[in-house]
Amino acid sequence: MRKLICITLLIFVFYSCEKQEIISDIPSIELIETSPINVVELVEPIYFKIFYRDGNGDLGENDPDVYNLILRDPRIDIKYEYRISELVPNSASVPISGILVLSIPNAFITDGSAQQTVNFEIYVKDRAGNKSNTINSGTVTITQ
Numbered sequence: 001m002r003k004l005i006c007i008t009l010l011i012f013v014f015y016s017c018e019k020q021e022i023i024s025d026i027p028s029i030e031l032i033e034t035s036p037i038n039v040v041e042l043v044e045p046i047y048f049k050i051f052y053r054d055g056n057g058d059l060g061e062n063d064p065d066v067y068n069l070i071l072r073d074p075r076i077d078i079k080y081e082y083r084i085s086e087l088v089p090n091s092a093s094v095p096i097s098g099i100l101v102l103s104i105p106n107a108f109i110t111d112g113s114a115q116q117t118v119n120f121e122i123y124v125k126d127r128a129g130n131k132s133n134t135i136n137s138g139t140v141t142i143t144q
Contacts, residue, residue, distance in 0.1 A: 023055035023095045027124050027132040032099065034120075034137045041142050042106045048122060048137060053097040057088035058127040069102060071137075072121040075110045084124065107142045115143045 032049040039046055048071070052059060061068050067081035082102055088094055109116045120137035 023053055023097075025054070025056040025058075025126075025128075026130040027052060027054040027059045027126050029053075029122065029124055029132050029135055031122070031135045031137065034140060037139065038141045038143070039107055041108050041144050044107075045103045045105050046107055046120075046140055047101060047103045048120070050100045050102070050122065050135070051097070052100055052124060052132075053095075054126060055095050056093045056126075057096045058090075058093075059096065059124060060084045060087040061127060062086045068125045069100065070123055070125075071102065071104065073107075073118060074121060075116075075118055080104060090127070107140065109142050109144065115141060117141050 030051045032051055033047075035047050035049075036044065059068070061083060062085065064083065066083060068084050069082040071080040071082070072078070073080070084100065087096055087098070104120075107118065117139050118137075119139055121134050122137065123134040124132045126132075
């Protein structure tokens, strides 16, 4: 009986010491993939696959006039704006994570050369106005 109590206490201590992952209420994103990394100017789309995480689930919006996913081309400061649909009902507060895929229909050369590289910047904003970290797409080469 004494061994059973000791084993039970050890199991209890082990599980009570287990750390639970705490996810921030400020959304965060990570780049999974940019594809393709070599494109023909004004012909091929570029796809970005992104992992997102938000501790209170307020990422996403049902208002069609609100854009909460921003992709910026720093060469000429053009912003491509997208809307992430509401992922969790407005009254719920639950941690969420998942994958988003977005695309630019075509890219273009801005400096008149035959080939140019670009590193796009991407971030998201939640309904509370919190801006995520900004990620870099990695180098994409655009050719004529």
